[in-house]
Amino acid sequence: MSLSGLFDIGRSALFASQTGLYVTGHNIANVNTPGFNRQEVILETTTPVVTGAGFTGRGVRVAGIRRYFDRFIYNQIFFQSQKIGLTRTMSNIMTGIEETFNDLKGAGLSGALQEFYSAWQEVSSSPDLLPARNLLLAKADSFLRIAKEMEGAIKNTLNDIERQIRYSTEKINSLLKQIGDLNGKILQVESGLLSEKAKDLRDQREEALRRLSELIDISYYEEENGSVTVNHGTFALVERENVSMLSAPVKRDGRRGVFINGQDITDTIRQGELGGLLLSRRDIENYQLFGLRRLIGSVIKEINLQHRQGYGLDGTTGEDFFTPVKLYLDNYTQGAVASATITDMSQLTLDEYEITFTSGNYTVRSIQTANVVASGIYISGNPISFDGIEVTVTGSVLQNERIVISPLKNLIKEAEVAIIDPLKIAASSSGSTIPLDNLNALRIVNLFESSIPELGYSTFFEYYNELVSTTGIMSRNAQDSLKFEENLMAELTRQRDALSGVNLDEEAVNLIKYQRAFEAGARIIKVADELLETILNI
Amino acid sequence: MRISSMMIYEQIKKGLQNSLEELSRRNEELATGRRILKPSDDITSSSRALGYKVEISMKEQYLRNMATGDLQFEFTDNVLKSLSDALVELRKLTISGVNPQDEGARLFNSQQARLLRDHLYELSNSRHLGRFIFSGMRTDREAFVYNPLTYTYEYQGDSGEMGLPLNTNATVSINMPGSEVFSPVLRSGNPSVLSDGTSVTYTESKDPLTGVNTITIEIGDLMSAEHDVFTVTNIMDIANRLSYAWQYEDIDGSFIGETKAMHRIEALQSLIDDARTQVLEKQTELATRRQFLKGAEERTRNLLNTLKNTLSLSEDADLPEVAVEIQKAQTGLEALRISSIKLLSTSLLDFLK
Numbered sequence: 102m103s104l105s106g107l108f109d110i111g112r113s114a115l116f117a118s119q120t121g122l123y124v125t126g127h128n129i130a131n132v133n134t135p136g137f138n139r140q141e142v143i144l145e146t147t148t149p150v151v152t153g154a155g156f157t158g159r160g161v162r163v164a165g166i167r168r169y170f171d172r173f174i175y176n177q178i179f180f181q182s183q184k185i186g187l188t189r190t191m192s193n194i195m196t197g198i199e200e201t202f203n204d205l206k207g208a209g210l211s212g213a214l215q216e217f218y219s220a221w222q223e224v225s226s227s228p229d230l231l232p233a234r235n236l237l238l239a240k241a242d243s244f245l246r247i248a249k250e251m252e253g254a255i256k257n258t259l260n261d262i263e264r265q266i267r268y269s270t271e272k273i274n275s276l277l278k279q280i281g282d283l284n285g286k287i288l289q290v291e292s293g294l295l296s297e298k299a300k301d302l303r304d305q306r307e308e309a310l311r312r313l314s315e316l317i318d319i320s321y322y323e324e325e326n327g328s329v330t331v332n333h334g335t336f337a338l339v340e341r342e343n344v345s346m347l348s349a350p351v352k353r354d355g356r357r358g359v360f361i362n363g364q365d366i367t368d369t370i371r372q373g374e375l376g377g378l379l380l381s382r383r384d385i386e387n388y389q390l391f392g393l394r395r396l397i398g399s400v401i402k403e404i405n406l407q408h409r410q411g412y413g414l415d416g417t418t419g420e421d422f423f424t425p426v427k428l429y430l431d432n433y434t435q436g437a438v439a440s441a442t443i444t445d446m447s448q449l450t451l452d453e454y455e456i457t458f459t460s461g462n463y464t465v466r467s468i469q470t471a472n473v474v475a476s477g478i479y480i481s482g483n484p485i486s487f488d489g490i491e492v493t494v495t496g497s498v499l500q501n502e503r504i505v506i507s508p509l510k511n512l513i514k515e516a517e518v519a520i521i522d523p524l525k526i527a528a529s530s531s532g533s534t535i536p537l538d539n540l541n542a543l544r545i546v547n548l549f550e551s552s553i554p555e556l557g558y559s560t561f562f563e564y565y566n567e568l569v570s571t572t573g574i575m576s577r578n579a580q581d582s583l584k585f586e587e588n589l590m591a592e593l594t595r596q597r598d599a600l601s602g603v604n605l606d607e608e609a610v611n612l613i614k615y616q617r618a619f620e621a622g623a624r625i626i627k628v629a630d631e632l633l634e635t636i637l638n639i
Numbered sequence: 640m641r642i643s644s645m646m647i648y649e650q651i652k653k654g655l656q657n658s659l660e661e662l663s664r665r666n667e668e669l670a671t672g673r674r675i676l677k678p679s680d681d682i683t684s685s686s687r688a689l690g691y692k693v694e695i696s697m698k699e700q701y702l703r704n705m706a707t708g709d710l711q712f713e714f715t716d717n718v719l720k721s722l723s724d725a726l727v728e729l730r731k732l733t734i735s736g737v738n739p740q741d742e743g744a745r746l747f748n749s750q751q752a753r754l755l756r757d758h759l760y761e762l763s764n765s766r767h768l769g770r771f772i773f774s775g776m777r778t779d780r781e782a783f784v785y786n787p788l789t790y791t792y793e794y795q796g797d798s799g800e801m802g803l804p805l806n807t808n809a810t811v812s813i814n815m816p817g818s819e820v821f822s823p824v825l826r827s828g829n830p831s832v833l834s835d836g837t838s839v840t841y842t843e844s845k846d847p848l849t850g851v852n853t854i855t856i857e858i859g860d861l862m863s864a865e866h867d868v869f870t871v872t873n874i875m876d877i878a879n880r881l882s883y884a885w886q887y888e889d890i891d892g893s894f895i896g897e898t899k900a901m902h903r904i905e906a907l908q909s910l911i912d913d914a915r916t917q918v919l920e921k922q923t924e925l926a927t928r929r930q931f932l933k934g935a936e937e938r939t940r941n942l943l944n945t946l947k948n949t950l951s952l953s954e955d956a957d958l959p960e961v962a963v964e965i966q967k968a969q970t971g972l973e974a975l976r977i978s979s980i981k982l983l984s985t986s987l988l989d990f991l992k
């Protein structure tokens with residue numbers, strides 16, 4: 102073995118230590134980088150040579166740089182992120198909605214309803230006194246005002262959700278593009294290399310995938326060539342560098358839908374932020390918005406029905422107290438004209454209905470109960486009657502076309518107190534017993550304490566209490582789910598960090614370790630040089 | 640387990656966040672005095688609290704109704720007392736034994752009866768909070784008016800009574816129609832002959848709509864020169880007839896003579912007794928209604944107190960406990976900050992020279 106071999110050993114030591122210092126520096130620099138997996142230099146001895154003394158080592162070489170990454174833990178984090186995205190979104194939205202129904206602070210609909218009820222009581226105890234009547238009109242107005250404010254707050258939340266659906270879709274598209282780009286880069290970098298991986302690019306891609314899974318339910322798998330394919334259900338979102346973008350246009354019913362390649366995938370999204378937005382929208386529309394509208398609709402309907410039976414101080418009768426409930430019609434047919442009227446207010450269930458046309462027949466189904474309330478052969482112009490409603494459809498209808506009839510859609514928005522003159526408040530049961538007759542006012546007072554059929558045989562107060570409780574339960578569930586998922590995520594993150602996270606103290610030790618090794622390698626070269634000089638001076 | 644720097648940072652962040660959250664929540668409890676700040680804090684309790692609040696509001700409204708009713712009862716009771724006193728005075732006049740020859744005494748009695756008639760008329764049209772209390776449902780009009788064509792007092796009200804709700808199932812009538820108070824009903828004990836042996840008959844007929852009882856008094860035989868028939872429908876009519884009778888006149892001012900006049904005065908005595916009994920009965924009825932109302936009021940107040948206590952237990956914070964919890968949270972936060980500073984401020988990198 103020649104003396105120059107010592108130089109080679111020294112050089113290899115310098116190179117290995119330098120690489121170690123680079124990797125350590127890289128780890129320290131990325132201590133706070135999300136998704137970064139710490140790296141480590143893998144050193145091995147170079148192939149020894151056979152000398153007279155047997156096998157003699159020739160120094161060290163860098164076999165590779167290891168990336169501490171556990172696919173199993175990563176996949177758990179990946180799927181957990183979808184749940185976190187879902188529960189965090191739902192928790193945020195439901196906590197906000199809960200504030201709208203938070204009557205515990207005092208000024209809510211329950212208080213306004215109580216005051217409205219008390220005002221009717223005052224009229225019943227002093228039906229001949231104008232101050233009591235004026236107070237009633239003011240309290241009725243205040244009741245409607247609070248209902249409008251609540252509906253406004255719910256609608257604002259829903260509008261916000263619509264906006265967020267668009268932003269969320271944009272974020273998803275941006276991440277899909279990023280993943281596609283990273284696929285391309287990884288393919289390029291790793292092309293031709295059998296064992297070496299584009300570690301940092303893969304870290305970036307895995308972090309992008311994790312962030313994507315916070316937004317929408319996806320699955321992924323890695324191709325042999327190193328690229329990943331990302332799917333939502335059966336739809337491929339990313340294949341190599343090719344990306345299918347999502348879009349979120351406003352549909353005919355006024356809500357945003359999520360589309361991919363022209364296909365509506367709204368109902369298939371159940372996880373991630375987007376899933377949370379879509380589920381929250383559905384829940385708020387079905388429970389809070391519908392429940393509030395149904396309550397107000399019921400108060401208006403029942404009080405109007407009774408008020409019409411009574412007599413005002415001026416002898417008038419048959420007057421509505423509030424502007425009456427009316428029908429709103431959404432016609433989703435292409436060629437038919439439809440109109441709807443209320444034929445018997447007392448029969449009105451305050452459900453919403455959908456008329457669908459199939460094979461020349463029509464079916465009327467309650468949207469809330471899914472029960473069929475009427476069906477038959479469709480004849481243009483023939484009235485369709487059900488639950489106190491009569492609908493007339495004229496013209497041709499196509500297969501599966503539909504018409505939606507709602508007594509509630511704009512009810513709160515358009516509701517007003519119809520009585521302006523306090524004398525017209527019908528507190529009396531007869532025109533000949535005015536002014537002290539309070540029987541009709543008492544009957545209206547009794548309405549507040551009676552079970553109302555369209556409210557599932559609850560009183561107005563009980564129904565609202567139930568609505569508040571349901572909102573509280575939904576909010577609590579969302580908060581609890583988020584807490585549970587966050588705890589699980591924290592545990593998974595701990596497991597990941599235990600393996601892949603950077604420890605600065607550890608890196609400091611490595612820094613010293615490689616520095617010392619570098620110094621020692623340099624000393625080898627110096628010693629070799631001195632030895633060579635000694636020989637040369639002989 | 641291997642610990643990474645990120646794990647330490649995250650743990651400290653989470654610990655600080657939890658402590659601050661707890662402190663903030665306890666502070667809000669202390670500031671509002673309530674344990675439940677939103678329904679999701681405690682769904683069962685918040686739902687109950689909302690239900691209790693509705694119940695409390697209803698009970699408070701019923702108490703307001705009761706106060707209104709009680710005021711009306713008190714006012715009516717005072718009027719009935721005055722009415723009773725006036726009838727006693729009127730009765731005294733009829734038994735004062737006036738010598739028909741003593742014109743001055745007769746005129747004095749006539750004058751007294753007229754004053755009492757006007758007083759009764761005033762009482763019959765008593766108003767409370769702008770409403771005529773004896774007009775039945777027709778409280779916007781006077782209960783009785785004098786008709787100058789018939790020279791009688793006529794009832795303008797009806798027989799309606801207004802029910803005041805005391806709770807979900809009970810009401811109490813707060814008014815008494817004038818027809819029931821001022822229009823006497825015949826009782827057993829009306830004489831069939833007067834002190835001089837002249838026959839007298841009393842017949843009555845009640846108007847079902849107004850409740851007004853018309854009493855017809857027939858004195859003497861049909862063929863007799865002293866035969867007399869007249870009607871009264873209320874105590875003002877009685878007082879009016881008495882006032883004129885002491886002047887030997889009919890209510891239209893026509894002369895009727897001493898005998899007829901004295902017969903009338905005597906025949907009307909028993910009707911005044913009937914009217915007094917009737918007023919007494921109405922006073923008793925009013926007292927019973929008032930007692931019923933007071934009983935309902937007491938029960939409602941007791942229930943209200945229970946509801947308020949239960950509501951307080953459901954939603955109010957235990958303030959001393961909250962104060963202790965705040966102290967605990969503050970101490971915990973302080974300890975966490977100190978340990979975090981120590982943990983974050985030392986690194987092996989600091990020792991590299």
